[in-house]
Amino acid sequence: MMQQFYPAVPHxxxxxxxKDLNFSAAHFIPSEDAGQCKEMHGHTYFVNVTVGxxxxxxxxxxxxxxxxxxxxHKKYDHSVLNNHPEFENKFPTxxxxAQQIWQSIQDILQATANKPTCLQVIVRETPTSYVVYRPRKEDLL
Structure with a gap:
């Protein structure tokens, strides 16, 4: 696996x-504004989760x-993102x-005795495109 360096979050x-991980999933964005992405297609998503x-x-x-x-991985691998309940009224962009992955991880962390915090989630959709999600302070309360 190629070593990746991602933007650091100050803390x-x-x-x-x-933690780096990957999963394969399909999705579509049912909007004319999405161009080719309105058709079902798949990605191997690469994810980096930062916990502090x-x-x-x-x-x-x-x-x-x-x-x-x-x-x-268990939740999303080999699935259609559009079929997940968290995307019922949203397009799975x-x-x-990235925001949903953050929420899932944050929920797990808050159930632990030491209560660490998910500081950042990076989702790479293609070799040249990725999204960084960082919660605001009010999201952590």
Whole structure:
């Protein structure tokens, strides 16, 4: 796997964890404004999740890497994004996919005792195009 470097998110946490993963999924954007993307097509999405926190769990993890992969890969791999309930009234654009991945990860993190924070999600749709999602402070409350 080629090593990727992504934009860093400024923070003051002691620990920062980054997890890269990928999944294959199809989608379509049902709007004339979407051009060719209005037709069903697929991507191998590459995702980077950045988690920050000051406290580790009982075994010394900020969060187990496997739990991040499981939450995203199991949910989206080999699926049609349009069929997921979170896209019921929205088009599954890369921007909204990044936001939904952030929400899924943040929900998992907030259920842990050490409560780390998902600082950033990057979703690469093609080799030349990616989206960065960073929550606002009010999203973290």
């Amino acid at each position: 003051e946490f002691r620990f920062e964890l980054n 926190g000051d406290e580790l769990d009982a075994i010394g993890f900020l969060i187990d890497f496997k739990s991040i992969k499981k939450a995203i 890369t921007e909204l996919l």
